[in-house]
Amino acid sequence: MKRLLIIFSMTIVALIANAKAPQIHVEKFFDGRYNKEKSVRTSVSKENGRYYRVLHVANNQAIVEEIYKTLTKDTETATKFFEQTGEGGKSTVVKLINNDETINIGFQQDPTGTSASLFINGSEKAFK
Amino acid sequence: MKEQDDKLTLQETEQLCRLYMDCRLSVFEETELQYILTQVDYHSPLIDDVRNTMGCEPYITDKTSIKIDANRKRPFRKWTVYISIAASIAILFGISVTFFRDVSTDQNRSQSYYIAYADGHRLSDDAAKVQIETDIKSANDFFREMTELEAREKQIIDKFTTFNTPEE
Numbered sequence: 001m002k003r004l005l006i007i008f009s010m011t012i013v014a015l016i017a018n019a020k021a022p023q024i025h026v027e028k029f030f031d032g033r034y035n036k037e038k039s040v041r042t043s044v045s046k047e048n049g050r051y052y053r054v055l056h057v058a059n060n061q062a063i064v065e066e067i068y069k070t071l072t073k074d075t076e077t078a079t080k081f082f083e084q085t086g087e088g089g090k091s092t093v094v095k096l097i098n099n100d101e102t103i104n105i106g107f108q109q110d111p112t113g114t115s116a117s118l119f120i121n122g123s124e125k126a127f128k
Numbered sequence: 129m130k131e132q133d134d135k136l137t138l139q140e141t142e143q144l145c146r147l148y149m150d151c152r153l154s155v156f157e158e159t160e161l162q163y164i165l166t167q168v169d170y171h172s173p174l175i176d177d178v179r180n181t182m183g184c185e186p187y188i189t190d191k192t193s194i195k196i197d198a199n200r201k202r203p204f205r206k207w208t209v210y211i212s213i214a215a216s217i218a219i220l221f222g223i224s225v226t227f228f229r230d231v232s233t234d235q236n237r238s239q240s241y242y243i244a245y246a247d248g249h250r251l252s253d254d255a256a257k258v259q260i261e262t263d264i265k266s267a268n269d270f271f272r273e274m275t276e277l278e279a280r281e282k283q284i285i286d287k288f289t290t291f292n293t294p295e296e
Contacts, residue, residue: 036248043244043260054263082278093274106270119267 024096025073026105026118029055039063051127053120064109064116068092071107071118087111101126138170145178151208158182 030053034040039060045052057063071092075081080095090113094105101123109116136144144161147153153161162182165175244256244263251259 035245035250038248041244041246041259043242043256043263045240045242045260045264047240047242052260052264052267054260054267056263082274084274084277084281091270091274091277093271093278104271106267106274108270117266117270119263119270121264121267121271 024103024105024120025070026067026107027053027120028070029067029118030120034063037063046124049124051120051122051124053118055118057116057118059114061112061114064113067116067118068107068109071105074105089113097126099125099128103127135168136164138172141165141168141170142172142174145174148178149174149181 030042030044034042034055037060039058040063041056041058043052043054055067057067071094074094074096077096078094079097081093083090083092085091089108089110091109092107094107096103096105103120103122103126106119107116108119141164144153144157144164148158148161161178162184165179165182166184242253242256242260244251244259246259250256
């Protein structure tokens with residue numbers, strides 16, 4: 001009985017894990033948590049089967065750091081990762097593949113690390 | 129298991145009973161223990177307790193008359209059943225939540241939308257569209273610049289690698 005239950009549970013977990021679209025960690029910043037935050041500007045849109053999510057942070061180092069920390073989790077499952085640090089600040093690009101479609105995640109922060117922009121885009125199919 | 133003429137000792141029987149009470153015997157082994165308890169005349173608090181739990185009497189010659197009490201009290205097994213039921217309900221709940229969330233997400237994705245927030249409040253549709261167009265342009269410019277930059281960096285690395293590769 002125990003064995004059967006364990007096998008059943010494991011099968012269900014495996015099926016859910018297999019069927020679920022890849023979780024994009026930085027997507028959580030678009031769940032409305034910063035809607036009342038004056039230092040953050042967000043936009044979420046879908047047009048012609050393409051999704052765009054953009055977030056700008058101005059003069060808020062804590063949020064910038066949190067976004068960058070979360071972004072590093074997405075790099076673990078990324079198919080492509082590119083980062084450039086220079087006088088103009090730090091720019092990061094992370095690419096994830098799902099359903100043979102690419103999800104692009106971009107992050108650009110100024111040299112002081114207090115202002116930044118986060119971009120996510122991809123086709124509708126990629127998010128399914 | 130030993131044959132009838134090669135009976136278990138009292139200690140061995142008690143050991144088996146202890147394993148039974150700890151729920152460490154398989155169903156087959158439990159059946160064997162039940163048979164043994166009907167064949168031996170050992171008595172101890174533990175053995176008698178197991179006999180009572182199993183609902184069997186010693187020295188029953190007619191083995192077909194052995195009946196197991198269906199409602200026997202076995203606290204460990206009882207808890208296992210409750211835990212199994214709770215786990216099953218939790219699994220079903222998890223599946224349904226995941227399913228309904230995905231369905232609602234799909235419905236949201238089937239239509240175009242423009243939502244934008246700035247300065248702590250939601251923008252009107254027109255203002256949102258203007259902001260989103262600017263944001264999309266920023267995003268596309270950023271990704272294009274990064275693609276070009278990456279290509280340039282790759283070129284430099286390729287040149288460096290070629291330069292350092294000894295000619296054959």
